[in-house]
Amino acid sequence: MSGNNGNSGVPSDLEADWEPASDSNPASVQGPDPASGSAGPQVAEVAAATGDVVVSADNLHCRYGSRVILDSVSVQLSAGEAVAVVGPNGSGKSTLIRCLLGLQDRGGGRVWLDGRPMVDTDPRSRAAVATVGDDTDFFAELSVGEHLNLVAIAHGVADSNQVAGEVAIDVGLLEQWEQLPGTLSQGQRRRLALGLALVRPRRVLVLDEPEQRLDGEGRSWLARRLIAEKADGVAILLVSHDRALVDGVADRVIDLGFAA
Numbered sequence: 115m116s117g118n119n120g121n122s123g124v125p126s127d128l129e130a131d132w133e134p135a136s137d138s139n140p141a142s143v144q145g146p147d148p149a150s151g152s153a154g155p156q157v158a159e160v161a162a163a164t165g166d167v168v169v170s171a172d173n174l175h176c177r178y179g180s181r182v183i184l185d186s187v188s189v190q191l192s193a194g195e196a197v198a199v200v201g202p203n204g205s206g207k208s209t210l211i212r213c214l215l216g217l218q219d220r221g222g223g224r225v226w227l228d229g230r231p232m233v234d235t236d237p238r239s240r241a242a243v244a245t246v247g248d249d250t251d252f253f254a255e256l257s258v259g260e261h262l263n264l265v266a267i268a269h270g271v272a273d274s275n276q277v278a279g280e281v282a283i284d285v286g287l288l289e290q291w292e293q294l295p296g297t298l299s300q301g302q303r304r305r306l307a308l309g310l311a312l313v314r315p316r317r318v319l320v321l322d323e324p325e326q327r328l329d330g331e332g333r334s335w336l337a338r339r340l341i342a343e344k345a346d347g348v349a350i351l352l353v354s355h356d357r358a359l360v361d362g363v364a365d366r367v368i369d370l371g372f373a374a
């Protein structure tokens with residue numbers, strides 16, 4: 115498969131159509147509230163900014179076996195806002211994402227999408243929530259273009275090959291359109307993972323250290339891209355160690371390091 119328009123290669127007319135996302139003023143960032151910290155398992159509660167609440171996580175207790183990693187975590191995400199999760203290695207950032215997405219036991223806590231339970235197996239949830247994990251797997255036998263097309267088609271994107279090509283340009287992989295994942299550099303694989311989240315419709319974007327392996331230009335592009343996503347009304351949950359990215363994109367910050 116190399117597209118649904120009969121072309122075997124790169125979609126035509128993309129270079130002329132594409133323009134980079136314009137710069138926006140960085141959003142303000144609120145620091146952690148030391149008063150809400152505690153020793154032992156992390157405790158965090160971050161209220162939503164004004165706006166339509168898309169995702170609401172209440173009282174999550176994330177644990178591995180008997181070891182509690184996060185206790186009584188509540189998060190609300192509104193349309194068009196970005197919440198960043200920061201903290202040192204091992205502080206529970208990825209665990210929080212896994213808990214929120216339902217990939218890990220929530221310990222009785224609940225997560226709501228548009229006021230209804232958010233379950234990872236629910237097609238409604240999967241249609242709304244695009245994710246970029248810290249370790250994305252690819253099909254070894256499918257090219258960059260085929261990956262982007264496949265995801266676009268699976269999510270019902272009209273004119274999927276055109277959209278896939280536009281996303282390939284956006285993430286800087288148009289020249290790699292025909293390449294297999296095994297032939298990509300680590301940074302290019304990261305760009306493909308981002309492309310797979312951007313090629314499909316989304317109302318929520320959950321990213322676990324998306325800046326990994328990106329060069330300076332790539333990180334600048336990522337910040338602009340996420341700001342553009344917010345402008346389109348996408349709710350973003352961003353785990354990152356990149357303070358500049360967090361400062362540039364996040365409206366609010368959950369700091370899991372303050373009680374370490």
Ligand SMILES: Nc1ncnc2c1ncn2[C@@H]1O[C@H](COP(=O)(O)OP(=O)(O)OP(=O)(O)O)[C@@H](O)[C@H]1O
Binds near residue numbers: 201
């Ligand atoms: N599958 C697992 N089983 C048991 N413990 C785990 C598992 N995954 C993570 N942990 C532990 O949970 C804690 C939080 O891990 P997590 O991956 O959420 O941290 P993180 O903040 O995302 O770290 P990093 O910045 O290194 O990505 C760590 O102490 C880790 O050892």
